[in-house]
Amino acid sequence: MSTTLDPRAIEREIGRIRERESNPYSSGIKTNLFNLVIFAGHGDAGAQAAGPALQDLLGRRPARIITIDRAGTGRESTNGQAGAAVSGRCFPDARSRGVCFEEISIFGEGLTEDIGAWAPLLIRDIPVYAWVLGRPAQGSLAPVVEAAEFIDKLIVDTSAGGSPAEALDAIRALQAARLASRRSIVVSDFSWQRTRALRVAAARAFDPPEARGRLAEIREVSVAGLPPAEGAMFFLWLASRLGWKRVNGRPAGETPIGLPRFHDSRGVRITLSGAGARDEGARDKAAPAEAALRFLHGEPLLLSARRAADGEILLTEVDNLHQDALLEDALALAEEAV
Amino acid sequence: MQENPLAAGLGLPREPPPLSLVIFGASGDLTRRKLVPALFSLHLKGSAARMRITGFARRDWTTESFRARVRAMLDAEDAPPASAVDKDAFAARVDFVRSSFDSPEGYAALKEAGPDHPNRLFYLATPPDAYQTVVERIHQSGLADQSRGYARIIVEKPLGRDLASARALNEVFAGAFPEEQIYRIDHYLGKETVQNIMLLRFGNEIFEPVWNNRYVDHVQITMAETIGVESRGRYYEGAGALRDMIQNHMLQLLSLVAMEPPVDLAPDSVRDEKVKVLKSIKPIGADAVEAETVRAQYAAGIAEGGEVPGYRREQEVAPDSGTETYAALRVSLDSWRWAGVPFLLRTGKRLSRRATEISVHFRRPPLNLFGDRARLSAQPNVLVLRMQPQEGITLSFNAKIPGHASDMRTVAMDFAYGSAFAEELPEAYERLLLDAMVGDSTLFMRKDEVDSAWRFVTGILGGWAETARPCLSFYRAGSSGPDEASRLLASAERRWRRL
Numbered sequence: 088m089s090t091t092l093d094p095r096a097i098e099r100e101i102g103r104i105r106e107r108e109s110n111p112y113s114s115g116i117k118t119n120l121f122n123l124v125i126f127a128g129h130g131d132a133g134a135q136a137a138g139p140a141l142q143d144l145l146g147r148r149p150a151r152i153i154t155i156d157r158a159g160t161g162r163e164s165t166n167g168q169a170g171a172a173v174s175g176r177c178f179p180d181a182r183s184r185g186v187c188f189e190e191i192s193i194f195g196e197g198l199t200e201d202i203g204a205w206a207p208l209l210i211r212d213i214p215v216y217a218w219v220l221g222r223p224a225q226g227s228l229a230p231v232v233e234a235a236e237f238i239d240k241l242i243v244d245t246s247a248g249g250s251p252a253e254a255l256d257a258i259r260a261l262q263a264a265r266l267a268s269r270r271s272i273v274v275s276d277f278s279w280q281r282t283r284a285l286r287v288a289a290a291r292a293f294d295p296p297e298a299r300g301r302l303a304e305i306r307e308v309s310v311a312g313l314p315p316a317e318g319a320m321f322f323l324w325l326a327s328r329l330g331w332k333r334v335n336g337r338p339a340g341e342t343p344i345g346l347p348r349f350h351d352s353r354g355v356r357i358t359l360s361g362a363g364a365r366d367e368g369a370r371d372k373a374a375p376a377e378a379a380l381r382f383l384h385g386e387p388l389l390l391s392a393r394r395a396a397d398g399e400i401l402l403t404e405v406d407n408l409h410q411d412a413l414l415e416d417a418l419a420l421a422e423e424a425v
Numbered sequence: 426m427q428e429n430p431l432a433a434g435l436g437l438p439r440e441p442p443p444l445s446l447v448i449f450g451a452s453g454d455l456t457r458r459k460l461v462p463a464l465f466s467l468h469l470k471g472s473a474a475r476m477r478i479t480g481f482a483r484r485d486w487t488t489e490s491f492r493a494r495v496r497a498m499l500d501a502e503d504a505p506p507a508s509a510v511d512k513d514a515f516a517a518r519v520d521f522v523r524s525s526f527d528s529p530e531g532y533a534a535l536k537e538a539g540p541d542h543p544n545r546l547f548y549l550a551t552p553p554d555a556y557q558t559v560v561e562r563i564h565q566s567g568l569a570d571q572s573r574g575y576a577r578i579i580v581e582k583p584l585g586r587d588l589a590s591a592r593a594l595n596e597v598f599a600g601a602f603p604e605e606q607i608y609r610i611d612h613y614l615g616k617e618t619v620q621n622i623m624l625l626r627f628g629n630e631i632f633e634p635v636w637n638n639r640y641v642d643h644v645q646i647t648m649a650e651t652i653g654v655e656s657r658g659r660y661y662e663g664a665g666a667l668r669d670m671i672q673n674h675m676l677q678l679l680s681l682v683a684m685e686p687p688v689d690l691a692p693d694s695v696r697d698e699k700v701k702v703l704k705s706i707k708p709i710g711a712d713a714v715e716a717e718t719v720r721a722q723y724a725a726g727i728a729e730g731g732e733v734p735g736y737r738r739e740q741e742v743a744p745d746s747g748t749e750t751y752a753a754l755r756v757s758l759d760s761w762r763w764a765g766v767p768f769l770l771r772t773g774k775r776l777s778r779r780a781t782e783i784s785v786h787f788r789r790p791p792l793n794l795f796g797d798r799a800r801l802s803a804q805p806n807v808l809v810l811r812m813q814p815q816e817g818i819t820l821s822f823n824a825k826i827p828g829h830a831s832d833m834r835t836v837a838m839d840f841a842y843g844s845a846f847a848e849e850l851p852e853a854y855e856r857l858l859l860d861a862m863v864g865d866s867t868l869f870m871r872k873d874e875v876d877s878a879w880r881f882v883t884g885i886l887g888g889w890a891e892t893a894r895p896c897l898s899f900y901r902a903g904s905s906g907p908d909e910a911s912r913l914l915a916s917a918e919r920r921w922r923r924l
Contacts, residue, residue, distance in 0.1 A: 149845065290431035302431070413434045
């Protein structure tokens with residue numbers, strides 16, 4: 088139901104909903120593991136964009152979800168005033184335990200993203216995850232950086248549309264947010280996680296000791312079926328793990344996936360190729376990620392891996408609060424690559 | 426050789442090498458209820474992509490008919506939900522060898538298995554009386570050879586029926602396999618909530634400082650069942666509650682709750698600490714069985730919603746049986762940390778409620794500041810670790826009742842595993858099978874653990890036989906056990922936790 092932004096009124100309403108939805112056979116224990124604050128309405132990313140991933144989370148982790156819908160998608164606020172809607176969704180699992188989302192949606196024009204509008208609604212003493220929908224840019228991440236004292240982790244999707252150059256900008260915006268928070272906010276990226284299976288496949292290929300010598304013979308990396316941001320993330324991971332550096336004096340964005348040229352630790356150029364954003368496969372999140380590593384000698388190594396669904400990724404993200412050091416290395420390299 | 430730089434920091438999922446899993450006794454109940462569902466779940470997760478499975482049994486089955494049976498097992502209500510395509514793909518990975526356990530031809534057929542699976546994992550899902558034959562035949566046929574890959578064996582309980590028979594069995598295994606390739610399974614150790622004992626103790630700072638005889642009054646470990654012996658009467662007559670539950674599951678729980686922090690999580694580091702606990706248990710022999718133990722048998726009553734017969738009226742049970750279906754012990758540990766703290770163990774069938782839990786009962790505060798009224802209504806703090814059902818943790822403490830007086834009452838902080846992590850917990854067998862495939866023996870029992878546990882239990886069995894004390898008591902089915910159990914508490918302040 089719709090209510091004002093008065094935190095006490097909102098809490099009262101949540102209490103009423105909890106009571107109504109509670110399972111008479113459950114222990115009555117009210118557990119929330121985390122707060123998830125969703126910032127919607129940046130670019131064309133309405134609040135509904137979070138729906139499928141949230142649906143996968145429902146019934147698995149109880150949480151308070153606060154959606155800040157700057158564009159007020161699908162709602163009419165009265166007289167341009169901000170308002171809030173409160174709802175609850177409980178999902179009975181196999182043992183008839185009600186596992187609930189407490190949902191608060193803040194919408195309307197004006198100061199909906201202001202800390203004072205949503206911070207009092209956070210449940211204290213449990214983690215706060217901020218998920219910014221749409222392609223990250225300096226402007227869209229500003230509310231999170233400003234509220235760094237309330238937020239433990241920032242989640243974005245750098246592959247949310249965009250050209251190779253925009254993808255690199257998005258990656259850099261994520262790194263900028265991390266640095267602006269003085270590294271107090273853990274950052275994570277759906278794009279990065281979608282490349283995980285491909286990274287695991289690449290690591291496995293070099294697990295046999297006899298295969299490791301070929302790491303120094305990589306001359307070309309090509310990716311297919313990936314949005315530019317994912318291709319860039321895969322390459323940045325390889326480069327950071329293998330000590331590759333940007334070729335000095337060359338412009339950023341001269342490779343098909345938006346990155347500059349790199350060389351290995353002995354100065355040998357690494358060619359980077361990829362289909363880029365026009366690749367139809369890149370639009371399909373269910374398409375496998377593919378990459379090929381070509382060497383100085385011998386057959387190329389062809390890699391193919393399933394990309395995790397957004398719901399799987401979101402579950403992983405809300406279950407941990409540590410900074411992925413590999414992502415941090417890749418982001419630092421992206422910063423240098425400009 | 427340098428480390429693989431691409432593997433660093435990725436947290437690579439564990440992946441077993443190419444292996445052949447042979448299930449001896451594949452026609453049995455364990456295969457149907459536990460092993461096939463667990464292996465199928467691993468198959469669905471892609472955790473054992475390079476594994477072939479061979480069923481080995483005397484039944485007049487073929488590979489085709491065994492596959493059909495496996496396929497039917499996957500359609501059972503409690504099997505992991507999956508598509509028909511996945512079920513068919515799993516069934517296609519299964520072969521069958523029809524053979525008696527002592528026929529060399531059967532083992533020769535196993536040896537002919539393709540060279541693509543150089544590692545061999547043998548699962549003894551047979552009756553215990555077949556263990557020796559199977560292990561000797563494996564050895565004689567060269568299947569235990571470690572030169573092509575590993576050859577490893579998983580053994581189910583019971584691992585003997587006393588210290589002597591357990592040692593003899595260990596000799597049989599040692600004749601074919603090195604100790605590090607013998608995986609003695611206690612499925613309780615594969616349960617998430619049992620693994621959580623170590624995480625709770627050593628992953629938090631607040632518990633360990635009070636986890637000792639300065640703050641703990643006593644510890645209770647309970648494994649209560651509502652079921653009777655069902656179709657296991659013949660087995661149970663030769664076992665009893667002490668052998669069936671205490672020698673393995675309960676002493677494992679005791680060692681986890683009482684152990685010192687290991688130096689790391691390497692299998693032998695953890696097992697070294699568990700063995701120290703088992704070795705520190707004060708023996709209970711003929712002179713102490715009457716004071717430190719209770720044994721009882723269920724009589725007729727009402728359980729699980731209906732009238733049930735007494736144990737002596739169960740199938741394949743002697744009408745004058747003296748087998749205990751309930752046992753309770755007061756265990757003392759001769760260790761710096763636990764000296765003077767009784768560990769009260771109880772297990773029984775046909776009790777009022779199914780419950781597996783460990784409860785740590787703390788001492789009262791040293792000074793009664795709030796008067797006698799408050800003292801009477803306030804209870805000592807108790808930390809309860811619930812393994813099943815409703816897995817979770819409860820801490821009870823005392824709080825002021827609103828008002829002008831300093832009255833207080835006991836309240837509880839409750840963590841329910843299922844309310845926080847609303848997913849089905851992985852089956853113990855799934856975890857343990859994967860551990861065995863990748864060579865992680867942390868959750869399996871080492872020879873000296875089994876040896877120490879049997880030494881303690883054999884002392885009690887000997888004391889019971891020698892003195893015929895304590896007398897066998899009887900309790901009504903559906904009750905919380907015999908009244909005699911209360912004498913183990915040895916203090917008017919202590920109570921068994923209500924079932």
